[in-house]
Amino acid sequence: MFTGIVQEVGQVKAIKALKAGLSLEISCQMGSLELGESIAVDGVCLTVTEAHPQAFSCELSPETLALTLANQYQVGSPVNLERALALGDRMGGHWVTGHVDTLIQLTKKEILKEFWKLEFSKVPDAVLNHLVHKGSIALNGVSLTLNAVSPLGFEVMIIPHTLEKTNLKLLEEGDSVNVEVDWMSKLIVQTVDRIMKGKYEPTLA
Secondary structure, eight states: OBOSOOOEEEEEEEEEEETTEEEEEEEOOSOOOOTTOEEEETTEEEEEEEEETTEEEEEEOHHHHHHSGGGGOOTTOEEEEEEOOOTTOOOOSOOBOSOOOEEEEOOEEEEETTEEEEEEOOOOHHHHTTOOTTOEEEETTEEEEEEEEOSSOEEEEEOHHHHHHSGGGGOOTTOEEEEEEOHHHHHHHHHHHHHHTTOOOSOOO
């Protein structure tokens, strides 16, 4: 589990094609990572397969490549990084699983002095079904609040601190972002759907 509070912007150092996926080497200043630990890269939960003092490697499956920005990475690409939540850590954002749902495109970027308003108006129903006004969403692994939700999409406001500390500051209209909707909404919606369709067993007996 993660919180959507980015700890560092790392950089893709090397990309290696595997038989059915990719291996990434990412430089960072996060200190010593442990082999096998989970880390969120632009909101994608990945496993550290090699750990070095100022870098780590991870492998991406075909499923991950199909649903995320990973196919767009080049050497030098900046990526948001967050280590997995430890017991007792402060919960600054919201529960983020690192299981990205899909990609969506930025429709409009409006700069309001030091703040940015980002609008996404071509959002698939599978995402829209889980959005509520003032609810939470993760974009490139960044925990954000939904300022507005419409039948076609949503908007978020990016504060100066978030712009400084994440790669969202590089977004231009037409760019894609990894999106993960609130996992609690998924649980509620899917459970209610099963009940309505008569496919829910009320007890385990």
